[in-house]
Amino acid sequence: RLMPELPKFDDEDLKSYGDEEEELALSPPAALMSVLATQELLLENILECIPVGKFEVIQPLSDEFCLVLGYLLTWKLTLAFFKAASSQLRVLYSQYLRRTKSLNKLLYHLFRLMPENPVFPGQTSEVQNKDTKTFFTEELHLDVK
Secondary structure (H helix, E strand, C coil): CHHHHHHHHHHHHHHHHHHCCCCCCCCCCCHHHHHHHHHHHHHHHHHCCCHHHHHHCCCCCCCHHHHHHHHHHHHHHHHHHHHHHHHHHHHHHHHHHHHHCCHHHHHHHHHHHHHCCCCCCCHHHHHHCCCCCCCCCCCCCCCCC
């Protein structure tokens, strides 16, 4: 709930960024970027032996699962922050992500985590031929218990 409110504070300082000639960048909230940088390093260590194009199954409730989930939730917060920012601020934030290569790392990790065929578990082969339910066609309920 807080993330959409944060870009308003950078909007006030936006006028001071327009006078310089170099390519400008503005960091999203430093605490969020610090957590993201730490998680990127941890994920690189977990996924380093998996080439892009292959995928790794992460067992639910394992340490790796918690790290991956935390990483993806941090990106969800970052995207909520971006969505609330003005277009001028989005340009500055995106320059920062481009310089830190965070978006490249996200895509690199996603392509090693996303299964080739994201079918819902527990479907029989008969069902898979007809109406295959995938993670892209069905609504996913993430209830924390």
